[in-house]
Amino acid sequence: MTDILMPALSPTMEEGTLAKWHVKAGDTVKSGDVIAEIETDKATMEVEAVDEGVISEILVAEGAQEVKVNTPIARLAGEAGASPPAAAPQAAAGDPEKQPPEKAQPQPEGEGAVAVVPAEPLKDPELPAGVTLAKVTIRDALRDAMAEEMRRDPDVFLMGEEVAEYQGAYKVSRGLLEEFGARRVIDTPITEHGFAGLGVGAAMTGLKPIVEFMTFNFAMQAIDQIINSAAKTLYMSGGQLKTSIVFRGPNGAASRVAAQHSQDYASWYAHVPGLKVIAPYDAADAKGLLKAAIRDPNPVVFLEHEMLYGQEFDVPEGIDWVVPIGKAKVRREGNGVTIVAYSRMVGLSLKAAEILAAEGLEAEVVDLRTLRPLDHATIVESVKKTGRLVTVEEGWGPFGVGAYVAAKVVEEAFDWLDAPPARVCQEDVPLPYAANLEALSLPSVEKIVAAAKAVAYR
Amino acid sequence: MARGQTGEVARRKPNGDGRFAADKDELLRFYREMLMIRRFEERAGQLYGMGLIGGFCHLYIGQEAIAVGVEAVREPGDQIITGYRDHGHMLACGMDPKEVMAELTGRIGGSSRGKGGSMHMFSMEAGFYGGHGIVGAQVSLGTGLALANKYRGDGRVSFTYFGDGAANQGQVYESFNMAELWSLPAIYVIENNQYAMGTSVERSSALVELSKRGASFNIPGEQVDGMDVLAVRDAARKAAEHARSGKGPYILEMKTYRYRGHSMSDPAKYRTREEVDEVRKTRDPIDHVEELLEKHGWADAAGLKEIDAEVKRIVADAAEFARTSPEPDPSELYTDVYTEVRA
Numbered sequence: 001m002t003d004i005l006m007p008a009l010s011p012t013m014e015e016g017t018l019a020k021w022h023v024k025a026g027d028t029v030k031s032g033d034v035i036a037e038i039e040t041d042k043a044t045m046e047v048e049a050v051d052e053g054v055i056s057e058i059l060v061a062e063g064a065q066e067v068k069v070n071t072p073i074a075r076l077a078g079e080a081g082a083s084p085p086a087a088a089p090q091a092a093a094g095d096p097e098k099q100p101p102e103k104a105q106p107q108p109e110g111e112g113a114v115a116v117v118p119a120e121p122l123k124d125p126e127l128p129a130g131v132t133l134a135k136v137t138i139r140d141a142l143r144d145a146m147a148e149e150m151r152r153d154p155d156v157f158l159m160g161e162e163v164a165e166y167q168g169a170y171k172v173s174r175g176l177l178e179e180f181g182a183r184r185v186i187d188t189p190i191t192e193h194g195f196a197g198l199g200v201g202a203a204m205t206g207l208k209p210i211v212e213f214m215t216f217n218f219a220m221q222a223i224d225q226i227i228n229s230a231a232k233t234l235y236m237s238g239g240q241l242k243t244s245i246v247f248r249g250p251n252g253a254a255s256r257v258a259a260q261h262s263q264d265y266a267s268w269y270a271h272v273p274g275l276k277v278i279a280p281y282d283a284a285d286a287k288g289l290l291k292a293a294i295r296d297p298n299p300v301v302f303l304e305h306e307m308l309y310g311q312e313f314d315v316p317e318g319i320d321w322v323v324p325i326g327k328a329k330v331r332r333e334g335n336g337v338t339i340v341a342y343s344r345m346v347g348l349s350l351k352a353a354e355i356l357a358a359e360g361l362e363a364e365v366v367d368l369r370t371l372r373p374l375d376h377a378t379i380v381e382s383v384k385k386t387g388r389l390v391t392v393e394e395g396w397g398p399f400g401v402g403a404y405v406a407a408k409v410v411e412e413a414f415d416w417l418d419a420p421p422a423r424v425c426q427e428d429v430p431l432p433y434a435a436n437l438e439a440l441s442l443p444s445v446e447k448i449v450a451a452a453k454a455v456a457y458r
Numbered sequence: 459m460a461r462g463q464t465g466e467v468a469r470r471k472p473n474g475d476g477r478f479a480a481d482k483d484e485l486l487r488f489y490r491e492m493l494m495i496r497r498f499e500e501r502a503g504q505l506y507g508m509g510l511i512g513g514f515c516h517l518y519i520g521q522e523a524i525a526v527g528v529e530a531v532r533e534p535g536d537q538i539i540t541g542y543r544d545h546g547h548m549l550a551c552g553m554d555p556k557e558v559m560a561e562l563t564g565r566i567g568g569s570s571r572g573k574g575g576s577m578h579m580f581s582m583e584a585g586f587y588g589g590h591g592i593v594g595a596q597v598s599l600g601t602g603l604a605l606a607n608k609y610r611g612d613g614r615v616s617f618t619y620f621g622d623g624a625a626n627q628g629q630v631y632e633s634f635n636m637a638e639l640w641s642l643p644a645i646y647v648i649e650n651n652q653y654a655m656g657t658s659v660e661r662s663s664a665l666v667e668l669s670k671r672g673a674s675f676n677i678p679g680e681q682v683d684g685m686d687v688l689a690v691r692d693a694a695r696k697a698a699e700h701a702r703s704g705k706g707p708y709i710l711e712m713k714t715y716r717y718r719g720h721s722m723s724d725p726a727k728y729r730t731r732e733e734v735d736e737v738r739k740t741r742d743p744i745d746h747v748e749e750l751l752e753k754h755g756w757a758d759a760a761g762l763k764e765i766d767a768e769v770k771r772i773v774a775d776a777a778e779f780a781r782t783s784p785e786p787d788p789s790e791l792y793t794d795v796y797t798e799v800r801a
Binding site for chain 1: 496497500501503504506507508509512513519537539568569570571572573574578579580581582587588589590591592595597598599600601602603604605606607609610628629632633635636639717719722723725726727731738793794795796797798799
């Protein structure tokens with residue numbers, strides 16, 4: 001004997017009206033037969049039999065209202081072998097909302113990544129004695145990183161618009177087609193959503209694609225694949241399906257290309273658990289972090305800057321230079337004010353620090369390098385020394401990187417702060433085209449100097 | 459109509475020209491596999507009604523011949539990927555009904571340890587790449603699986619399933635373009651069940667013959683009776699041979715029908731009960747195989763009932779497992795966000 005229960009037709013349904021019976025006691029039913037109609041305030045739906053058997057008794061009369069979900073509504077004399085339905089769900093499933101996650105230690109946001117941060121403190125590799133430094137542009141450092149990793153691992157390949165025959169829209173992939181051939185350096189059509197999805201699909205099989213976006217502005221077309229397919233799948237699969245993939249390209253404002261080509265997406269991607277997000281400033285970091293990103297088993301968003309591509313910096317020669325993901329770098333030490341920045345804004349912050357030093361205010365410049373997982377320990381340590389915080393980002397202020405850094409500092413170093421944190425950001429407008437308005441809109445050395453002085457009450 | 463002494467059978471309609479042959483064992487296997495999906499889905503619907511399954515739950519009832527027929531031609535290493543109406547594909551490709559049902563109930567014994575749910579399951583062992591909740595996303599991903607096959611040159615092909623609704627997503631055509639451009643071994647299986655949620659194909663598609671949707675990319679396509687497992691199998695075999703031989707992608711439009719609503723909470727007011735009943739009575743994929751089996755004397759009512767009882771037992775065991783497997787430990791909340799980096 002099996003009870004047929006009042007079904008829930010939606011996750012929120014608690015009760016309904018038994019509008020109509022299609023069967024009566026004595027009727028034989030089989031799987032799929034419509035036995036009743038149920039009404040809620042939203043809809044009428046038919047109830048189908050799951051088990052075969054003979055209806056032995058109707059327990060709730062036609063027309064009955066406010067019948068609670070899981071109330072027995074009829075009784076079925078089942079055939080041998082038909083199993084009774086499971087017990088009432090309240091007893092079995094419980095209500096997840098009512099179950100406190102008693103054993104889950106709440107972790108600070110941005111730190112689902114805790115498991116990937118090794119117990120050993122992260123350090124940049126030591127330079128072996130005798131290693132020479134060469135002046136290399138960011139553009140070539142990125143290229144060298146890809147080339148070295150492609151030589152090292154046959155599963156690494158590059159795809160994107162104009163990466164092969166054109167040699168890269170910004171010449172970052174110069175020479176790669178000649179060395180690795182069209183199988184591993186793949187020109188795609190202009191089809192960001194599609195090729196990002198192809199890259200993620202290939203990564204799901206264990207390949208390690210580098211997907212180049214001509215700029216991250218165009219990656220908005222592909223962001224569904226980056227977030228819904230790449231970032232979330234490891235979790236949704238209970239750890240089965242890894243996607244080792246790098247999405248890279250220039251991010252932020254170039255010069256005079258106006259609003260649609262000038263956005264900083266750092267906070268967009270850094271918001272998402274499952275992604276790692278990197279935004280290097282100099283060539284050694286660009287190379288070392290890109291190599292780390294390619295080797296990383298997780299999806300990595302690697303934000304470059306067009307205005308930095310042509311700048312030269314020292315890069316170690318002749319060694320396998322890999323910089324750890326998740327470690328900020330103190331670019332300049334000082335005890336008067338902490339300036340936190342990433343990507344091109346580090347350069348502006350260092351210039352601002354020189355001006356401030358000339359005026360007697362020693363700024364400590366922290367280059368975040370990795371936005372997720374964020375190295376807040378380095379930031380907090382610096383603020384504990386200086387008591388003052390200025391954040392600098394090219395993106396908009398609301399809900400941005402600076403807002404998050406300031407929140408972490410307030411949470412972890414409130415008692416050390418001698419002034420409210422200040423944020424230097426892009427003005428809260430789409431980036432204008434006119435040269436004067438563009439300059440007014442973006443962060444500048446002057447704005448950083450002014451913010452630092454303000455928090456130092458100078 | 460029997461053909462010669464081999465005992466091969468042919469489909470009576472509508473493609474009944476004698477092409478669709480099967481032997482006894484294969485036909486019995488198809489019967490059992492389709493019945494397994496149907497009984498599993500009926501039980502899932504019941505557990506949903508009892509509140510044991512939450513959120514969305516999209517049942518595959520009516521479409522069983524497609525997952526089962528395509529699976530019959532899949533070779534080891536070939537991949538499958540689909541959207542959110544995915545339970546049938548998982549069972550067809552050999553995933554354990556227990557782990558699928560336990561994922562539906564959100565338990566630790568589920569294939570995603572309770573973290574994915576109905577729409578998000580995966581099995582690397584079975585070559586099943588999900589289970590994707592964003593309509594159309596699996597088409598780019600499945601094309602990426604094909605790209606990987608071509609990159610490796612391993613002779614594998616990918617089967618990408620999507621519905622008539624997804625067929626209107628832009629990334630489908632971005633993917634078609636690249637698949638043909640690069641001759642990727644991709645088979646696109648469009649499960650045209652006539653309704654994208656509540657919107658019929660006629661109300662959503664300028665060109666309703668979805669098999670022609672690859673025409674502007676030069677991708678061959680054909681319509682298949684998706685309610686006939688033998689027609690499905692033969693079409694899938696032809697498409698797989700095409701893709702495997704390096705000729706590029708192939709589109710199969712499976713004409714099918716879902717008996718239940720779009721999801722459990724869909725009252726399906728956009729079609730009549732008579733329309734559903736007509737399909738169930740005249741085109742049901744399981745009834746069709748049952749008729750063939752009986753006609754050729756390969757199974758009688760008692761034999762089929764035995765299969766049904768066995769299938770029901772497996773499904774009942776799966777339901778019991780799904781009900782009794784514990785919820786994930788709270789410590790699971792923070793696992794599987796990132797793959798650990800080994801130093």
